[in-house]
Amino acid sequence: MESLKQRILNEGRVIDGNILKVDSFINHQIDPLLAFEIGEEFYNRFKNARVDKILTVETSGIAFALCTGYHFSVPVVFAKKYKGINMSEEVYQSKVHSFTKQTDYIISVSKQYLSHGENILIIDDFLANGQASLGLIDIAGQAGCNVAGVGIVIEKGFQQGSKILRSLGIRVESLAVIDSFNNNKIIFREA
């Protein structure tokens, strides 16, 4: 998605040769017009799949999931994050490992909002090692849902996330794939 890549080049900052800061338009300040374009692009890429619901995880996935749900006219569910296990029988839970923070956290979704046989499109802002997506896929599986695909705004293509997801037979669509940070310069994968 060219407008997104341009924006990343203009405003993204590479820190420590590995971290991409895009908090001027993605995950602290958000550009709602770009978020809408992103939602429309996910719609165009997945419109031939059956999508009954959008699933994401708080916090920074919400804006893009919402805009995607708007274009599909389907509900959006965001998983909540916890530090510890919540012993409630009313939620599906999965443990997610964060390589960035070197810690585990629990994500959970109320059983009310995922139904057996529903087709779920997972949306998130970043894909690196794929741990958050795997947690959402795990939750969708517990609920008996089908995963229609995973839509990612920015993929770090030099990490293993999309390979792992695709090895599970899951369709992954990333709107911008970064191949490397070469001397803090952002190199996108050619489409």
Next chain:
Amino acid sequence: MESLKQRILNEGRVIDGNILKVDSFINHQIDPLLAFEIGEEFYNRFKNARVDKILTVETSGIAFALCTGYHFSVPVVFAKKYKGINMSEEVYQSKVHSFTKQTDYIISVSKQYLSHGENILIIDDFLANGQASLGLIDIAGQAGCNVAGVGIVIEKGFQQGSKILRSLGIRVESLAVIDSFNNNKIIFREA
């Protein structure tokens, strides 16, 4: 806003005579079409004010702030929540007391994303005691911004939040004001 009130009547559940659960369409599952209508309604109510930026706090304010920002074509900033003080000089911070959870938390916004003289519209999903809004107003003040108003999806009109905000000279627009939970029945204030 009639469509919102109907939805609250149809799907809202009153718990312990004081808590309103609307997590089927507001704060766990979100209806993106309703969120859009809500954004449009905030735009209609505040369009004569000058609004340069939308400010909210994670997590459940983000969807409505985003949709409002879309209609105004302005950026949306969400404050982040922390448990402890973050000693960074790069952020504005404010302490917020949660009466529900009987605990304090810190909200923060990067100094980059609020500029002196900007006109800020604060959006949130709920208004009860007004503590979160006061924290956002405090942060806007630290940045030298003007607060154009506070837009609230659901106000608990029997609590003090809107009185406190209005006593500071701040315009508050709530799309649904609940006057009481009478035997767990939701009673709206007449417009």
